[in-house]
Amino acid sequence: MDTDSSPHHDASPGKGLLVVDDHELLRLGLRTLVQSHAQANGQVVQVFEAHSLQDALTTFGDNAAAIQLVLLDLHLPDAHGLSGVEAFMAEFPEAHVAVLSGVSDPGLQREALALGARAYLTKSGDLAEVVRYITASHVIRIPHTAHQDTKAHDPEDDTGTPASAATSATSGRTVRTASGEWIPITARQAQVLDWILTGWSNRQIADHANLSEGTVKNHVSTLLLLLGARSRAQLISQLR
Template identity: 45%
Template sequence: MSGTRPPLTPMRSAIPRSSPGGILIVDDHDLVRLGVRALLQAQESPSGEGVEIFEADCLAQALTIYERFASSIGLVLLDLALPDTQGLSAVSQFHERHPDARIVALSGAGTTSLAQSAMAQGALTLGASAFLPKSANLKEVVSFIRACGLLGSDVVDGLAGAAPPSARTTRYSRPSYSRAWRSLTASQVRVLQLVLEGRTNKEIAQLADLQEGTVKNYVSTILLLFGMRSRAQLISSLR
């Protein structure tokens, strides 16, 4: 972000809540926040009130807002590509500061289902309660939030009532390899995603703007961290 921007003011309903029903949207793209906010505000909470919305455009701001309004926030929609984070650090930092927060990680990284699956595993391992790819449309995101019990049962514009398959498959389990995921740098996470997409070292070097020798070293380190002997074993294990 360039220049000095005024802080985003949390949007709050006037009626106090007896249990956390608010949703914190953390994304540095104004249009994404606007789209999610508009759909959520068209919904009702189970109590019949409007949904309480909080917004942040970076991790530091999100942490500040959560610390202040934790008793009102029941779900955090956390983008993984924030200006003040790298790789999966947004999840690990937020979870470390607020281990009781229910975090849904959102990511547009990874072009294959396998790469998305690996990113989901990493996010869940580091403390997220669920993972949703940004390829899911906004109505699917709202549908998932309803499945979490934070929205009423009414639908708008034909909105489906069930959580999308990507949410159902990643919501409940915490995969292994926790130490390996925590040890990866942002660059290594990117290389791992490309490996899972079937890219060669040369292709990875071009796409990640790295030297091919650096890519080879990263791949070797990744295999060592995950206890794998080959790319094929790594791909098979992270499916």
């Protein structure tokens, strides 16, 4: 991540987030991750979504007072590269815009910041880094004690073995990502995660939980995004 400065601390409580990306799965993953973090801290964060530049301009124009931060993908159906950043900043120069990109390119970073973006965030790594920037931008407000509680939820037993991810997901509703960070997940996500670790298929989970197979697939896809895994097999290996 590359930024021009630390995020401005001028957000008022209750302001939300606009995620601009044409990939529904990424929008879903970010929305779930952000709302899970907010819920863990007793807050509700509104997440707006847009799949194109024009959709983003309209959504922000209609809801500017409720949006603290805009996450703007560089590759949209109607904008490619920095043209989307340039167009957005031209229409809303005071907006707090952070670029989302699939590549880490120092030259592109410098140009994005020169156009008015506050940060350049890559999607190729763990989405937890994006959430850290969202938190630093005061979309999610984490009390000092919450940070201490999170650290306390990352214990090692007397033998030095990390606490079981499955146990943490079920009882504490936190789970360790591929990068080693502990994040909160919802009760339903924790259930689905435990069933995945048991080796159940989507159909078995759907039948057991009385859910549609499509809903289960969405939960599984979200968990893969949140925890930085590329497949169910990698997720199972990572958490065992």
